[in-house]
Amino acid sequence: MNFKEELSKYIELINSELQKYVEKKECPERILNESKGYSLLAGGKRLRPILMIVTYSLFKDDIEKCYKNAVAIEMVHTFSLIHDDLPGIDDDDYRRGKLTNHKKYNEATAILAGDSLLNGAYKILIDDIGNTSDIVEKSRKIEALYELSYGIDRMIAGEYIDTEFEGKEISSDYLEYMHENKTGALIKAPVKIGAILAGAQEEDISKLEMYAEKIGLAFQIKDDILSEIGNAEELGKPVGNDRERGKCTYVTKYGLQKAQEMLEQITNEAVDIIKKYNKNSEFLVELALYIKNRNK
C-alpha cells in the first residue's frame, strides 16, 4: 500500500469511528447533537488522530486500543475550530467548503456545540479509564489524558495570543511562542499520547516529541502560506484574510520566500529525526512531506 492509500484508509477508519459518537436519538437537544455531528463529520485531514494511531503502531499492533483517544482528539480539534470561527473571534463563514457551525445553525448553538465537544472528549476517555481494570493500562490512560488536558490548555493560550495581537506588531519570539501553543501543542499531544498508550520509554517519547514539534511548526508555516497564496476552492475558504485582518503570520512577518525556505528546512529536520529513529517510520516520513506539499 502506498502512502496515499494508507492515508485514505486511516481517514476512513477515523470517520467511521467518529460516526459512532454522533448522537442521533430524538431528544429536546437533538439539534445541538446534529450541529456537533455536522462539524465533526465535515471532512478534514484527520491529522491528529492519524498521528496518534501511527505513533502507537510503532510500538504495538493492537491499534484499536487507541481509537477512543483518537476520536477524542478530533472532537477537541473540532471544538477549537468551531469556537475560532465564531463572530467574536475569526468571524469565518466557511470552513472546508462548508458553512461554519454558527452560519449553518446559530451563534448560541455553535458556542454550546464547541463546549459540548470539548467536554464530550473528556467524558468518553474518563468513562474508558473507569472501565479499564488492568492497572498498568489504567495508569497510561491517565497519563495520556493529562497530556491531552495540557495540550488543550496550551492551544487555548495560543489562540488567545493570536486574537490579542491581531493588527499589532509581534516579535519573532512571540510569534514562535504563539504557534508552539496554538497549533503545536495539539500536534505534539497526539504523538505523545500514542507513545504513552503503547508503553513507550521516556527516550522514545522525547525523540517523537522533537519530530512532532517540527511538523507542528511546518504545519503552521504551510497554513500561513496557503492562507496567502492557496486556492480558495481547494481550501474551502477565502484566501488573503490574514493580511486583511492584520494577523501576524510567518508570511506577513518574513515574506513568502523566506517562509517557504523555513518550511523546507523544518520539514527536512523532522524527516531526519524520524528516519534515524525508527526504521518502521516511513509513514511518518511521508506524513511530514505531505504536510509540506499539501494544497489544502
Place this chain on the structure above:
Amino acid sequence: MNFKEELSKYIELINSELQKYVEKKECPERILNESKGYSLLAGGKRLRPILMIVTYSLFKDDIEKCYKNAVAIEMVHTFSLIHDDLPGIDDDDYRRGKLTNHKKYNEATAILAGDSLLNGAYKILIDDIGNTSDIVEKSRKIEALYELSYGIDRMIAGEYIDTEFEGKEISSDYLEYMHENKTGALIKAPVKIGAILAGAQEEDISKLEMYAEKIGLAFQIKDDILSEIGNAEELGKPVGNDRERGKCTYVTKYGLQKAQEMLEQITNEAVDIIKKYNKNSEFLVELALYIKNRNK
C-alpha cells in the same frame, strides 16, 4: 456556630482555595489568565463547592481531600456563566454587580476564558488522579470525575434547550427537562461527587441525590422568581429580562403565586428527605431554606 457563620466560613474557604489557581505570572497570555481570575473571584454563593464539601463531611472529617474537586466545580460553573452571558447567548452586561467577562475584556477573551476554565477544571483533577497512589481513592476520584463530565454534558444540553425555546411556548415536561439539566445537573453533581469521594454507600448516594434534585429545582424556581420581582441592586443585574426576552420560566409559565407555592413545597420535600436521612445534616436543612429565602 450558626448557619450564617458557617456559610461565611465555607465561602471564605472556597475563595481562598480558588485564589491558588489564578495564574499571575508574566506570560504572553497574562490577560487571559487575568480574565479567568476576574470571573472566578467575582463573588457568588459558592453553592456547588459548599454542597460538595458538606456532603463529604457527612461521612468523613478530612474535608481538605475534596478541595480540588470543589475548586474544579466552581471553575466549571464560572465557565458556564461566562459563556451564557456572551452576546450570542444571553447578551448580559452585568453579573453579580460587575461587568460580565466580555464587557470587561472582549468577546474573544470571554469565549477563550470559558474554554480554558472548563479545560482547567479537568486538568487539575486529572493531575490529582495521576498523583494518587492509593488504589481505592484513585477509583473514587475517577468515578467522581465521570460524574462531573456527565453533569457538564447535561448542563450544556439544558442551556441549549433554553436558547432554542426562547420566545416559544414550552410544555411543562420540556420546562422540567430543561431545568433538570441546565441547573439541576450541576447541583446534583457536587452532592454525588462529595459522597463518592467520601466512599458513601449506593443507598446513601441515592438519598442524597433525591435531596439534591429537590434543591436544584427549588434553586431554579427561586431564580425565576428573583428574575421577576427581585431587587436589581441586590441581585447585581437587571430584573424583568426573562419576560422581555420571551424566556419560559416557572414564573412566566405558572404565574408568580403558583411558582412560590411550588418553591415552598419542593423545599419542604428536600428538608424532609435530608432530616430523616441523617442527624448531622442540619447544615443541609438550613441550606435548603437559605435557597428558598435568599434575595440574590
